[in-house]
Amino acid sequence: MSEHQYLNLVSDILNKGDRRCDRTGIGTLSLFGAMMRFDLSQGQIPILTTKKLAYRLAIREMLWFLSGETNIRPLVLQGVSIWTDWPLARYKNETGENLSKKDFEQRIIEDETFARQWGDLGPVYGKQWRRWQGSDGKEYDQIATIIESLKYNPTSRRMLFHGWNVADLKDMALPPCHMVYQYHVTSDGRLNSLLYQRSADVFLGLPFNLVGASILQAMLAEQAGLALGDLVWTGGDVHIYLNHRDQLKEQLTRTPRSFPSLRFLRHPDSISEYQLEDFIVEGYNPHPPIKGTVAV
Known part of the structure; x- marks a missing residue:
């Protein structure tokens, strides 16, 4: 299935979305419940072409999650600002200092003590995925458990991990949006996945x-010696912020192009050893970028 699924979802929300007040104060148009399915078996991955996407930022972010890190400093050092707004908002609220995003990130880079105090997001994705704190006092690596199951018990219906740790929600800068991932291996050795996303910012986040x-x-398929199958995405509150409507209307006027393909430069010994340079994306030919402001 192609990018038309995404554009159809955008059109449905613009035409039928429920206008709602929201946590950010911006307001949204929202639908509850949506699904898309993408066939990855030919090596293509759904990087949108109707606007240029800085997909390398998404790769860096995923590698950051898999590292178990919860501080933005490793991201900022790589020029990735997608998580800076939340700790910056906390800094401004608690200190009263109206520091710019650029200056805040510069202090994060130059001052490790400042970064430890103000750059941490709390027990967000990486913590839950790699170091879930059990009631028995032990830490559980959900990703390692998935890989073990894919290799040695691929017919299991229990191959899933999630980030919605109720006890930790109050300490997170942002509770997990993409919160449950489930995996399924077909009889001919293809890895399918299903992602449930409780809240989806359709223009910027999705x-x-x-x-x-x-x-x-x-990565999971390569680590387990499997081929790729389908990616199924399902969303709960799927919404468009009111200040993104014009951008998405422009995006709807554009004709989708073929998705690019992904291959790996090498085969790391573990999922923790991938680097940005290992991901080779070929054939990406997008339309120009369309900018929008993130809602915090």
Whole structure:
């Protein structure tokens, strides 16, 4: 299935979405419940072509999740700003200092003590995926458990991981949006995945989430010696912020092009050893970018 699924979802929300107040104060048009299915078996992954997507940022973000890290400093050092707005908002609220995003990130880079205090997001994705704190006091690596099951018990119906740790939600800068990933291996050795996303910012967030889920599926398949199958995405509150409507209307006027393909430069010994340079994306020919402001 092609990018038309995404564009049809955008059109449905613009035409039929429920206008709602939201946490950010911006307001949204929202639909509840949506699904898309992408066939990855030929090596293509859903990087949107109707606007240029900085997909390398999504890859860097996924590698950051898999590292178990929860501080933005490793991202900022790589020029990735997609998580900076949340700790910056906390800094401004708690100190009263109206520091610019650029200056805040510069202090994160130059001052490790400042970064430890103000750059941490709390027990977000990486913590839950790689170091879930059990009631027994032990930490559980959900990703390692998935890989073990894919290799040695591929017919299991229990191959899933999630980030919605109720006890930790109050300490997270942002509770997990893409929160449950489930995996399924076909009898001919293809890895399927299903991502449930409780909250989906259709213009800015969802395109990155599709890339992240795709490359995670590809890494897991390579680590387990499997081929790729389908990526199924399902969303709960699927919404368009009111200040993104014009951008998406412009995007709807554009004709989708073929998705690019993904291959790996090498085969790392573990999922923790992938680097940005290992991901080779070929044939990406997008329309020009369309900018929008993130809602915090």
